[in-house]
Amino acid sequence: MSGPRSVLLAAFKACLERIKVVDGYETDAGLVATLEPAPVLAEDGRAFLTIVWERQARASDPALLRSHRLTTVRVIAKLQADSTEAQAWIDAVATDIERAMADQRFRFPVGYQFPQYQSAEPLTGPPASGWVGVIFTFTSHTPIR
């Protein structure tokens, strides 16, 4: 698979799979970084993150109209957290993703714009769910072909 979306997502994965406690991050969300999201059993207990593209649109930069698409990518991380420290873990994993995506221009091939941060949102369920997460949205101009 070498379409431009796959190339972009693979570069994201290379950035984000560095998120490990042993390497100084606050969570281990990068240990299970996947481009193929699938249902998970809570008893596995492992943090994970998934990277998927959400949509593509006309390039927003006039100079790139004929050569590039504006690709929107979502990074979703989920981890176990009991109700007394849910917000702390949301902050921890959000901090990790920001850090892992900073200064990584070299991982994105020529012609691929380094992802631009757009937004982030916490993910919370009912108090007893025992899991929390975050969802980040990035955009990048990527080659049409």
Place this chain on the structure above:
Amino acid sequence: MSEVDFLRQHDAAFFAAWAGVTGGLDASYSAPGSVTPVTCQVLVDHDVDQFLPDDDAAPVSIMATKATFRREQLEPATGGTLVVDGNTYRLLQRVSGSDPSLSVWTLEKVAP
């Protein structure tokens, strides 16, 4: 007899009968901040729920546990601790199913 009295009597009879069928409903409850547990009878329901706040393709299947207390025995409180079947839970939230006779709570499992 008032309707509430009827509910209480009905639930007391049901708990007693169900305890006989199942071999006992005994659990140990500690109020928040208390170190002296009291024995009570609870019904425990296990179910599965999906942690899927954003409708994405990676839902987390979680075990959702609820406990039903008889309010005549004790009035549970948020943050109370329940030990039942060797598992320790924290009381998180009172939920529907509660009435003047019963108090139903979602539980969060904690390390013993």
